[in-house]
Amino acid sequence: MEEDKTIKYKVDYRDIKYPRLEYKTGTLLLVLPKNYNDAASLIEKHKKWIIKKEQIIAEALEEAKKKTLNLSRTEKELKTLIHSIIKEYQQEFNLKVNSVFFRRMKTKWASYSQKGNLTINTLLKYLPERLVRYVTFHEMIHSIEKRHNENFWKIITKKYINYEEMEKALLMYWFLIQRSNELITYSNVQNNER
Numbered sequence: 001m002e003e004d005k006t007i008k009y010k011v012d013y014r015d016i017k018y019p020r021l022e023y024k025t026g027t028l029l030l031v032l033p034k035n036y037n038d039a040a041s042l043i044e045k046h047k048k049w050i051i052k053k054e055q056i057i058a059e060a061l062e063e064a065k066k067k068t069l070n071l072s073r074t075e076k077e078l079k080t081l082i083h084s085i086i087k088e089y090q091q092e093f094n095l096k097v098n099s100v101f102f103r104r105m106k107t108k109w110a111s112y113s114q115k116g117n118l119t120i121n122t123l124l125k126y127l128p129e130r131l132v133r134y135v136t137f138h139e140m141i142h143s144i145e146k147r148h149n150e151n152f153w154k155i156i157t158k159k160y161i162n163y164e165e166m167e168k169a170l171l172m173y174w175f176l177i178q179r180s181n182e183l184i185t186y187s188n189v190q191n192n193e194r
């Protein structure tokens with residue numbers, strides 16, 4: 001029999017038509033239309049999906065205990081790397097990127113705007129190059145397909161057949177960074193003093 005555990009979640013009411021479920025930083029978020037009052041059946045309806053997600057998160061948390069961050073790459077090196085990756089994928093896949101911005105973000109590794117601008121989370125400097133490459137490619141594919149729908153993942157598969165593994169690794173690194181926050185602050189101080 002399946003273990004009946006309580007599902008923790010946060011609720012955000014927005015001016016939308018249909019409810020949706022999101023996992024952004026390890027916690028379930030219910031994005032609900034205003035006046036929506038049946039969170040319980042929504043959760044029940046998506047229980048299988050929720051349990052699968054919770055499982056992935058638990059595994060990522062466990063995995064994060066064994067990993068360490070790459071503290072040697074500077075922000076300048078990250079920027080150079082990202083620009084070269086963009087150039088490479090632009091040539092290979094004919095993808096459009098207007099400008100690239102770098103800033104510290106609290107909920108995502110990167111984003112792609114309607115105007116074709118790419119914003120990169122500077123925390124990516126702590127990650128292995130294969131994941132930096134994946135994040136950049138993933139965002140650039142949003143220039144073709146905005147949403148994470150079937151078509152999006154189909155295009156991603158052209159370069160990353162193992163994208164699920166990459167997404168999982170990113171989640172693991174997200175937890176690792178949360179845990180290493182003090183360490184990161186310290187290493188930033190060191191870098192600035194250099």
Ligand SMILES: [Zn+2]
Pocket residue numbers: 138139142148
């Ligand atoms: Zn995406």
